[in-house]
Amino acid sequence: MVNVQGINHITIRVSNIESSKTFYRNILGAKIVHKGNTDIYLDVGGVWLCLIEMVNAKPIDKNQIGVDHVAFTVSEEHFPKAVQLLREQKVEITRGPIQRGGGNTVSFIDPDRNVIEFFTGSLQERMKNWK
Structure with missing residues (x-):
């Protein structure tokens, strides 16, 4: 190992x-x-x-095997500002903002449709809430 x-x-x-x-x-x-x-x-x-x-690369189909998304931690107090920035910049939000898995989350896409997430929770909080 x-x-x-x-x-x-x-x-x-x-x-x-x-x-x-x-x-x-x-x-x-x-x-x-x-x-x-x-x-x-x-x-x-x-x-x-x-x-x-x-x-000349082609976007990956969302149903293909591979990385689903990359999530970045943001503080609970900064989360509303992060969502506001996404909206002001006209970034396509694909999910949220919602409370899920022990924190607030919002998912959005970059110019090539790669999915990015802002999440306020921790692994420990997520595991307490995961069913």
Whole structure:
């Protein structure tokens, strides 16, 4: 068994690096760490996020096997502001905002229809509420 210490980074394939960079900076507050020709490395609340531009790539069908979504923790007090920002920026919300699994949650999509979630709860709270 490997002693995993945590998530190192998340890589997301995107169709346009510039529009994705703008989205992740404006919505998630991402800070640019490095920008290459077809990739960009971002820091999102201490999470290393890499966007790789895939020209002519086709979106993944939501019924295919693979990663369903990426969820970021936001504080309970900041959650209403996060939802307001999504609405002001006309980001498509796919679920919520609702209370679910021990916290408030809202799911939305990035420019390439990758699903992102803001969640206020913890794993312990979710397990208390999961049936």
